[in-house]
Amino acid sequence: MPGVFLFDLDMTLVDSSALAQMRRFQLWEEVRRNMHLIRPFPAQGSAAPHELPGLLKADGQAVGVVTSSPRWYAEAVLGQFRIPYDVLVTYGDTENHKPDPEPLLKALQVLGIPPSRQSLYIGDDVGDVESAYHAGLASVAVRWGPSSIFELSSTAPDIFMSKASTLLRRDRIGGRCYIGEALTHGWDFHSHWGSILHCDDDPIVYALGRYFTASDPRHATSVLSGAVLSLKNDDTYAKILGEAIGKAIANLDWTPDYVVPVPMKPSQQRNRFEQLLNEATNHFDEDIELELKGLRCVKEIEGYKQMNPLERSEAIKGAFHSNFKWNGNKVLLIDDVYTTGETTGECVRTLTASGAGEVRVMTLAKDQRVFSRKVCAACGRSMKIRTNSTTNAKFWGCSGYPDHCQNTENF
Ligand SMILES: [Zn+2]
Incomplete structure (x- = not known):
């Protein structure tokens, strides 16, 4: 069964940022007078975003546009940029709107194609990712949209794409997932900008994929989520997670001098990162030192998981200690799941106070918001x-x- 490519319109296919305020306040007469301000995005790779539907159709693929804008507007924009399509679903065509799946399901219904993960919805914001999820399609988020990549990291798409031309390599789309998810599932994997999630910039935090909590329907089929949990008890997944961490470090555009894990609580016998990080060293530069005891935890905190972020940041103060001489060297801190960042934040402060240079954080997975409906x-x-x-x-x-x-x- 062939899939289809469904696209969001504004800020995905065309740059309508000049009209963003007017569209938000539904000043459609003003929008009508200013349509000439809509711009194409520049080429991303070998193609510009607005050229994608035409290129895909020329390749025999079915293409649709699903937008929350009114029909007259969508038709005018698509005409202005000569964007062809097999189906167009606009605001007036459905009772429910994104993030509800109805507009996407309507488009598939018109095309006579049942929803499946073979079909993609390509958009720029959280609502696009969520509606694709509810409709049972694979979600693709584009880097050239206005949404911050950090904001999207907790509602992460199945594929994060920085180049429009990615979609034209249909044989490779399946391998464009996150490195941690691909390796734990045993999937095909192609390294690209979106292989790791970018969760924060102060400090810089990376994640190797998505962590779905037990209440999320996606938890059951996420091998990465299960693998991260199992690390607490055993090393079943240490080798594969170590490979993912090691390869991700090797692919960074920044090379740390040291790799240091978040330390275990004093009461914990097992260091869940020991075997994993020893495995990781097989995959990155020999000059990067693994320092398993670069940080020590000197404080046992009761009920930390149940605290809110404010209570956590208060409770975690002074929990870590470092005897190591960092001499201004760069440190990559490793943790399992990145949630609100209090633990890693305190570790980074401790390392910096002990003389470390730049500290970045790499986590196995970023926790995800549950899409409920x-x-x-x-x-x-x-x-x-x-x-x-x-x-x-x-x-x-x-x-x-x-x-x-x-x-x-x-x-
Ligand atoms: Zn009903």
Whole structure:
């Protein structure tokens, strides 16, 4: 079954940033007068984003555009840039809008293609990633959009793409995932800009893939999430995770002098990073030193996991110690899951206070927001929170009301 390429329009195919405010406040008359301000994005690799639909169609692929803008606007933009398409879904075409899956499912329905991970939705923001997830498509986020790559790291797409021409190498798209996910799953892997997630810039924090918590439906099929958890008890995945860390370090555009793990609590016998990092040394430059005891934990903190970020940052103060002479050298700190960053932040402060030069952080995975959506048991549409006009009581009502479905549930 062939897949399709569905594209978001604004800030994915064309640069409409000059109209962003007018579009946000729905000043459509003003938008209409300023359509000439919409620009193409420059070429990213061998193709410019607005050329992608035409190039894909010439290659025999089905292409659609799914946007939350009105139809007159979308048709005008697509005409202005001579962007061809097989299906166009706009704001007025569905009852629900992104991040609801309805617009994407509508596009697939028109094309007569069932939803599958073979089809891609290419967009620039969190809503695009979430709607692709709910529709059962693979999500692609583009680096040239306005969303910060750090913001997208906790709602990360299946593929993070920096060059438009990536989509034209259809044989390689499957290998464009995160290095930690590819290696733990045993998938095909091609190194590229999006092989690692960029989670923060002060300090710089990388992650090798996505961590889905147990309450996320994606947890069950994420080998990386299971592998990260298992490290607490045994070294089943130490070799493969070590390979992922080692190769990721080797591919950085920055070379540390030392690699240092976040230390275990005083009560913990097992150092979950020991075997993993010894394995990693087989994959990066010999001149990079592994310093397993570069940091020590001198404080046992009770109930740390249950604390909020503010309580955590207070509790973690003074928890670490370093006897090592860093002499201004660069250090890469290793941790398992990057959540809110209090632990790594305190480790970085300790290293810096002990004379380290630049410290960056590499984690096995970045925790992900759960995309939740209440589905109507009667028809599969999304449920919305509604208010009874007589009693003012809240209830779940089907978004297919009144024409398609009357189902309600208690709130
Ligand atoms: Zn329903």
